[in-house]
Amino acid sequence: MKKITWRGMSIATVILVALIYVLPTLANNCWPHKKINLGLDLQGGMHLVLEVQTEKAVETTIERTIHEIKQELRKKNIKHLGVSHNSDNSISIQVQNQADLESVNPVIADEFGNFEVSSTQKQGEKRTVVLKLPHAEVVNIKKMATDQALETIRNRIDAFGVSEPDIRLQGENRIQVQLPGIQETQRAKELIGRTARLNFQLVDETGDVKSAETSSPPPGDEILYQIQEDPVTGATSKVPYLIQKRVLLDGSSLTDAKVMIDSQFNEPYVSIEFDRKGARIFEQITGENIKKRLAIVLDKTVYSAPVIQDRIAGGQARITGNFTTEEARDLAIVLRAGALPAPVNIIEERTVGPTLGADSIRMGLLSMVAGGILVIIFMVIYYKGAGVIADIALLVNILLIGGGLAAFQATLTLPGIAGIILTIGMAVDANVIIFERIREELASGKTPAASINAGFDRAALTILDANVTTLIAAVVLFQFGTGPVKGFAVTLGLGIVASLFTALVLSKSIFQSMVSGKKTATLSI
Template structure:
């Protein structure tokens, strides 16, 4: 028995075990109800990167096409919009920021042409919320960071805990200690208006911690840090009226990207124990120091020191006066750049800048500097966004479509199985085993890369069934021709695979080119189909040309009749 065949089959078995391991998290999540699924993903954020994501057409959601509204623009404004090469990048940044705030799994945002943006929001059912959030004007403001002392931030967190204790007592302040009541009254934290019943129920939920401070991962000189999994809880607490008074004229705003750390010479995302990425929570002045409407231009350029990139700013005359006033009064403090309530940067004010020309330095990479420049220019879009098309897919419709698609796949698989076993005997059964292995490996590959399965993707799986069987049919027919020509079984198998190789590769390579083109120019479901097809082509080549051949030789060698075997069940 050849060792190469044994090792080949062992590696194939290992791949099968790994494939099943990759699919176990998906089975664990999707066998539960949608509510339980969200709970599982919130408690274990790492799980979101281990499962096969479902597209909008399967789990339901909203698909919107956003366009630039030029109906009220003058000819001069329309011409400026047409010539603005960076306009859609700014629109993309604004929309991406708002979509991320929804906390959805695998949303899709894609620029189409020069004036449209396609947004897919899986799992969202309220179209009015989506319309309001995506079409409103962008808000760019500059806020001062409230404190450079972590003791003050800790004091604010303690105040929030006290206000939360009042809300948790449902207005029964007499149950609190007398000294605690005096301190709350002095800080104006005793809530005169009742807290909404649903808010109290959320606060009393046993799955959450009892204090605001317990949700905080770390505090430093300018902000606090908290895991993304705690964002919904923190936001709901900060929205309570009594808690807002506890902030003493300040507001907390999230950073747009998670924190990073240097470890072993490489950069990694800072994560909590449950795997959730850590975000910075800035404590800012509630009122902005100035708006972003007077910013004329922001541009990324190489830093003067020759290391990294910086962002150059240019204000109009009114903005220059305002910027000079703000920087002159607050030298040494940090000025946060806030787009739609999200902090993108908080540079230090080193000196008064009366000229209206400034630069933001920080050893940025080129991509980071370009992103910040786009954010700064996003506060003054030349034209508003309008929802040109909105489609809502209900989860029941998605489940019905999946059921029909799976029924079609199972019916096709059964017909293929019957035909192959009837026509090619035991060799046909081998082809069916290769086909099942093909499907398992393709789905596992998609799950391991966090790909999204859509209805066209399921169609791609059905197509893979036909492609995989087609390759096996070509091989089997070549083997039969060699047997008719008088070759031994072992020789016929080797020559059959050799003669079929070119035809199979030609067919799959041309299909592969088409799949790559679909992925490159397509969007949403079309890309899902292309990803499934590309994965299926590579796996079907392995199962048809390698796996089945190894099984043939393993059986021949195991029987010890390499030269004596006269008949093949084919």
Template sequence: MLYFAPWKTTVVTLVILIGLLFTLPNFVPESVRLDANGEPKGVFTVLPHKTINLGLDLRGGSHLVFQVDMDEVRQERLENLQDDARSALREDPPILIAGSPAVVEGQVIVRLSRPDDMDRALERLEELNEPITTAAGGQGMTQTLTINQGDDDRTIRLGITEAALDAVRQRTVTQSIEVIRRRVDSTGTTEPNIARQGEDRVLVQVPGESDPQRIIDLVGTTARLTFHMVEEGITINPDGTGRTPPGVMILPSERSSEPYLAVQRRALVTGEQLVNAGQAFDQNGQPAVSFRFNTSGARSFAEATTQNRGRRFAIVLDDTIISAPVIRSAITGGSGIIEGGFTLQSATDLSNMLNAGALPARLTPVEQRTVTASLGADSVARGETAVLIGFGLVIVFMALAYGFFGIVSTLALLANILLLLGALSGLQATLTLPGIAGIVLTIGMAVDANVLIFERVREEYRLGRTVTTAFEAGYSRALSAILDANITTLIAASVLYMLGAGPVRGFAVTLGIGILTSVFTAFVFSRLLISTWLRMARPKSLAM
């Protein structure tokens, strides 16, 4: 049981050395590890150079809560329903309606020209009513629309059911979280915490970001990019109002010389056809945003610019015109640049937002806090103090209780912490205050395994076994108790990780990794040390 083959000794030694290499960067100044561009230098070009990521409570950063504008989502769904109803009634044979369907008080009102068409209209509109699966186990089905006859024999009222709105809300928040994650990740931020909060809110925590306004600008912009042809000859009042023909709308512009422009409502190309966007420079050396469309987008853009030479087209971002250049020649390559008085930072942020995709709804910041770096440094210092005190007390207790073998357990404990820190660095896990609590708990659990082993050795030695056989029996018979205790704790840590979020996950990560390293160091590494001591010292008696 205590015999170690040479290859086993080599494997254990390599594991400890690898843990040391991954832990080392945490104790080396950043100026020694990285160059001015953040790239590894010197020996760290071949050795691990990454350190443990500190969470928001340790490193400092921005804490924000955004609310999804569900009123906007509902209004958009009603406007889509308005267009769908108009299209359905115009199908051959068409059903005549008086005017156009209108959105009034959360419903779409359709007024027929002839009462005799009521049954046909209801039947045709019912085709828009697609059933959806309810949230309760996926067993029941419910309708998306309510379709009722109005107060007279020519009016139809269409509405969206609560079940359909709830499904839209769930989908919208989920999509918003994914888009936010892509946007924040594109800034280079490590391990942001982005999670749902309540029914229609999203929590965003960005460690290391001291300017919450930049995150608000990055996250709060819907980033819906569309390209429209400009309609000349439309009289626009100073307040942005004016009479427009069907299919034309007036949008605000960022250009002070033209605060408003009239554009065609139908978009030539949308941001959904965008393949890539990036920060670039225009002919005057000013920051700009480059873009490239996919095949269908490039084809549509080429056709539009070919047919409209000499006319202007508007580049619209979130219902605001950011540029309105003149089409000098056909743009057939499917790429171009957007000029709009950008700075380097704003051009980079806009390209990141376009690459991440448009938000399905507008987000409004309802809470923002900045965790200062001084608070993080104080938390780190207190955490280090707690670990050192706990470690010191454990060493003193083990030395008093087991003498020389207490020193062996201390070496195993040092190896345990080394492997734990190395694993956190290698996996780029985020360390939070609860994570530090997990490390302290791991220290106690690692010593607990040694206590079980040494107490079992004492019992075996008192029963008359030799020193060697006592250790063999002690390690062998304590293994089941050690595995039972650690496996049950590992299951609890796994559940915390799967069901928890943020700091709870940080605690689960350090606890889970600590359990694995504890079993390795307490049972394998300490057994190697004891085996080496027995082989070299050949003791005749046991003083424990």
């Protein structure tokens, strides 16, 4: 009796926990407030395929290397006539004579060993050395750019608050994004596709902005614009700035970005914090450029260009720009997640409406209910009282699958519903094996109690073998499958575990409670 009592309490606990997790899906505001997540095919949402412009990542690497070469040559007092970026993504370094070239070569070998010297050209006394990235290095940069873009987009979407997004690589430079249940599709696209490259650059106040607009900016400068909105009319205008190309500090040193409210103007702004190195550089920049304007540039747009009044220590700054709270929050998200290493283009976009999702749910549930009812009727007709026990186990099985989906916050998809329907058949199959063994034992003349024990003992190994091999297949499908296949694998795996519990533990306990302590001569099976 102790064994039965403890077993009964364990079964009741498992069923109660499953019921608690399923309840929020059936009724709102129930603890633990975790509904079963529905996939894109059930609740609607957005499907995107993004293409990472990996060539831009290579170009960015070249531009950064050019800046580093100039710094190294300046540091070692080596004169040069220019370091330029060629159309084939090679770098040309021009020097005055052979002696200067011999000074440049050790710098290239020591500091830029990942580049190879493709040629050395002569033009009178002048010498030009051409550096090129090896093919393997170009391939690696492109792969790293795609991997980093994937991680950055995943971080942005996680911060945005989408439940169970599906984000994965597709081919060499494409990323598939599925966002179930999302309503603000345009805002999500802007958040995902924003490059978010943050730079701090000085404003060139010695040059003439108007003449630079009409002709060309002075060497080392560029024209960037700030978007300003009239608070009364809502009209926007572009204010030009002459900005020095040299980037003093970029967003790679950021450790945090959060939305704050300005107490004076009651407007949101984004407060940013730098790491130790970034804080030291920022303090140095502000200390060396007092009374100059420092532009905060995000994706080639000037957000603000305040005058530096004093050295700023502590590694904190703010980005203002007449934001709404929503805009400030999205900006903080992309800054925290980091800049994309290369721009991304949306090459495929599909929006699945909630109507299609509702139809899918209705048809899926209808097929599940219809299949379940047919199985229940068959079991009662063929196995009589034992069939009723099998049907109780079947209903508990479905409850346990639902509780598992909610507890693990797995996503239920249309193929997942197919997995539940398959599980219904498999759960009954386990009971069929057991019942046939019990019938064999009864036919040999054993008592009902002995037949039940022998039937479960003889069937247990067969059931375990069949279910464990199917569980292995489900694990493989989950590990290597895509979204819909994973949804099927999740419900199949949960169903197998639930089937083992209901067939070998629950059904046996009900049978034993029926014959325990009673002199029963017959068994309805």
